[in-house]
Amino acid sequence: MGVSLDQLPLSGVSPSVLLIAYLTIGLIVARLALGVFLLARGLPTRSRPVLRACVVIACLVAGTSLFFAGTVTWHNGTPYYVVQMVSFSLLLVGCAAAVHFLCETSWLVSLFVSTAGYTIQNLASGTDEFVSVICRGASAIHPVDLEQLMVFLLVTVAIYVPYYLTFVRAVRRAGLERVEDRSMVVVMALVMLVVIGFDLVIKGLTGESGVTLGSVIALRGVHGLACAFTLWLEYTLLYRQRLATDVAVTQRLLVEKDHQYESSRQSIDAVNAKLHDVRHEVLRQLDRADVDLDRELLASVAREISVYDTRIRTGNVALDTVLTERRLLCERSGITLTCVADGAALDFMGAGDLYALFDDVLDAVIGLGPTSVSLVVRQTIGVASIHVEHDGAGETGPLDETHSVASRYGGSVSVRPGQLDVILPLPE
Amino acid sequence: MHRVLIVEDDPVEAAKLRGHLDRYAREHDTSFSVETLSSALEFVETRHVADLIFMDINMPGINGMEAAELLRTYDTETPLVFVTDLAQYAVRGYRVDALDFMVKPVEYADFSLRMDRAMRVVQRRAGKSLTIPTADGLRVVGLRDVLYVDILRHDLYYHVTGGEVLRNRGSLTQLEEQLVPEGFVRVSASHLVNMAQVTRVRAGSVEMSDGEEIGFGRSRKRQALETLSAYIGGSI
Numbered sequence: 037m038g039v040s041l042d043q044l045p046l047s048g049v050s051p052s053v054l055l056i057a058y059l060t061i062g063l064i065v066a067r068l069a070l071g072v073f074l075l076a077r078g079l080p081t082r083s084r085p086v087l088r089a090c091v092v093i094a095c096l097v098a099g100t101s102l103f104f105a106g107t108v109t110w111h112n113g114t115p116y117y118v119v120q121m122v123s124f125s126l127l128l129v130g131c132a133a134a135v136h137f138l139c140e141t142s143w144l145v146s147l148f149v150s151t152a153g154y155t156i157q158n159l160a161s162g163t164d165e166f167v168s169v170i171c172r173g174a175s176a177i178h179p180v181d182l183e184q185l186m187v188f189l190l191v192t193v194a195i196y197v198p199y200y201l202t203f204v205r206a207v208r209r210a211g212l213e214r215v216e217d218r219s220m221v222v223v224m225a226l227v228m229l230v231v232i233g234f235d236l237v238i239k240g241l242t243g244e245s246g247v248t249l250g251s252v253i254a255l256r257g258v259h260g261l262a263c264a265f266t267l268w269l270e271y272t273l274l275y276r277q278r279l280a281t282d283v284a285v286t287q288r289l290l291v292e293k294d295h296q297y298e299s300s301r302q303s304i305d306a307v308n309a310k311l312h313d314v315r316h317e318v319l320r321q322l323d324r325a326d327v328d329l330d331r332e333l334l335a336s337v338a339r340e341i342s343v344y345d346t347r348i349r350t351g352n353v354a355l356d357t358v359l360t361e362r363r364l365l366c367e368r369s370g371i372t373l374t375c376v377a378d379g380a381a382l383d384f385m386g387a388g389d390l391y392a393l394f395d396d397v398l399d400a401v402i403g404l405g406p407t408s409v410s411l412v413v414r415q416t417i418g419v420a421s422i423h424v425e426h427d428g429a430g431e432t433g434p435l436d437e438t439h440s441v442a443s444r445y446g447g448s449v450s451v452r453p454g455q456l457d458v459i460l461p462l463p464e
Numbered sequence: 465m466h467r468v469l470i471v472e473d474d475p476v477e478a479a480k481l482r483g484h485l486d487r488y489a490r491e492h493d494t495s496f497s498v499e500t501l502s503s504a505l506e507f508v509e510t511r512h513v514a515d516l517i518f519m520d521i522n523m524p525g526i527n528g529m530e531a532a533e534l535l536r537t538y539d540t541e542t543p544l545v546f547v548t549d550l551a552q553y554a555v556r557g558y559r560v561d562a563l564d565f566m567v568k569p570v571e572y573a574d575f576s577l578r579m580d581r582a583m584r585v586v587q588r589r590a591g592k593s594l595t596i597p598t599a600d601g602l603r604v605v606g607l608r609d610v611l612y613v614d615i616l617r618h619d620l621y622y623h624v625t626g627g628e629v630l631r632n633r634g635s636l637t638q639l640e641e642q643l644v645p646e647g648f649v650r651v652s653a654s655h656l657v658n659m660a661q662v663t664r665v666r667a668g669s670v671e672m673s674d675g676e677e678i679g680f681g682r683s684r685k686r687q688a689l690e691t692l693s694a695y696i697g698g699s700i
Contacts, residue, residue: 349555350555372573374554374566374578376555376557376564377558378558378559407573407574408573408574412558412563412697417662418665418666418671419693421693423696423698425580425581426577427573427576427577446667448686448689448692449690449693450690450693452699454580455694455699457693457697458697459696459697461665
């Protein structure tokens with residue numbers, strides 16, 4: 037926690053000094069609350085948040101007062117730093133409980149948030165000590181006069197602004213709700229307690245004779261690094277969790293696309309085979325001179341069926357499937373879809389990826405209500421190029437799947453009115 | 465005036481295409497001189513020169529696909545669009561670098577869409593030039609011959625085909641504004657590249673026709689790759 041009151045125990049001192057000491061503890065608790073608040077701000081709150089916030093503030097004031105009262109009356113022989121260590125450990129638990137009480141989140145996330153807030157407060161407190169030792173030779177700052185208050189505020193800004201800009205924003209991007217690794221969070225809380233213990237040891241050493249200023253500065257430096265390491269550990273834990281989640285989601289989507297592709301391929305093959313047979317039977321009947329038939333009608337039926345009898349063959353089975361499927365849909369909607377496609381250019385892609393990409397691209401384009409769509413797939417200058425031109429109105433949607441697949445293969449997507457291009461570098 | 469060649473054995477279809485070309489010319493304030501050949505054999509024998517070719521596939525004797533294969537043995541650049549009722553064969557048009565195909569009977573909406581892309585490719589081939597004031601006086605260079613331009617201490621270096629390098633003082637940003645509409649792309653803070661002279665696109669660089677490899681600048685990579693994908697696809 038980093039609180040250090042020079043005159044401890046405080047029993048027997050004047051009321052003004054007691055007030056100053058009380059305010060000092062209050063401001064340091066406020067720092068802790070700020071660190072936690074910045075991180076927890078994005079979490080959903082529980083019902084009646086104002087009432088809950090009031091309860092938490094009341095508990096904070098009561099806790100601070102209790103700690104202060106204990107400090108004032110402390111003279112039972114127990115080492116003071118043991119008292120502080122126990123108090124601060126309880127505060128970490130209390131902090132996690134407060135976050136859990138205020139926010140609709142798990143205990144793990146609450147502990148994660150509290151540990152981070154606690155760490156940054158400890159880093160700020162350590163920096164206070166560092167500044168104090170450098171400037172005044174004293175071991176602690178009590179922000180009671182204007183000069184010391186300014187130092188306190190400057191240290192707060194100097195530590196919390198980078199904390200917000202780097203750590204808090206990065207954690208929000210990674211998503212707090214992904215904190216799922218129970219053992220790691222517990223380990224981090226323990227690391228945090230070790231860091232607090234280390235801080236207390238430094239404080240103890242600062243006042244001792246025989247400990248040089250250089251040693252104290254070096255120890256403070258190590259303490260700062262330990263705090264930074266704890267925050268880095270927290271972020272790494274979350275980031276790795278996010279990567280693991282993303283990979284799992286992507287794999288699940290790919291498996292779904294693979295199933296969808298396989299099912300489409302089988303359906304198209306079955307329909308085509310059946311219609312192929314029907315068409316040949318119609319043509320066979322037409323060739324028979326001995327049967328009385330409406331030949332014009334049968335010829336028309338054969339022509340209509342031939343659309344379904346001609347599977348697009350590009351040299352890539354997955355591409356054939358998605359294009360044949362889409363062409364049939366376009367046929368039904370009165371859209372002309374032409375494809376000049378070198379399927380072999382996309383042989384390096386997984387069938388699921390390929391299906392997902394073309395499904396997304398054609399979905400987006402057909403959604404704009406065009407009457408004509410042209411698709412060209414070819415390989416040139418080291419890339420597979422997919423070009424779609426259409427006369428649909430408006431802009432295509434976000435094309436998330438297309439961007440995701442293109443980025444996985446190191447490619448690029450370009451969208452212009454009436455045109456869409458994707459390039460994917462060919463493996464060398 | 466753009467020269468268009470229609471290779472089509474069905475006079476009705478040929479007339480329909482001519483009609484579409486007339487309408488397209490009116491709508492886009494351009495003009496075409498259109499010639500029609502009634503067989504692929506005639507096309508192969510006469511080696512007609514054109515800016516754009518419309519080719520039927522299903523023709524007696526040599527079919528359109530075979531004629532296109534022969535065309536590509538001596539002309540790899542003239543844009544070619546198939547007009548056919550054999551859609552399943554036209555899918556393989558990439559083998560002869562066909563731009564696209566249209567299914568008969570050709571509707572104007574389908575024609576116009578494919579014509580837009582064909583015209584962009586035709587325009588690319590138009591021989592524009594660039595005047596460069598060098599220490600030895602003004603030099604006029606065909607834009608197609610400029611491989612890339614780089615800058616070193618306010619001096620622009622134009623690398624042209626044949627290994628020649630021309631130098632003049634100037635700003636790459638100003639030159640970029642002038643050359644981007646002509647098919648150039650800024651790939652890094654110091655390089656402006658002619659996309660027509662790129663022979664390979666890699667994840668982190670482009671290789672030019674003289675073998676020079678130019679890396680993407682970190683801040684420009686995404687935009688450069690997007691522009692390259694649009695260029696390669698024929699969108700610009």
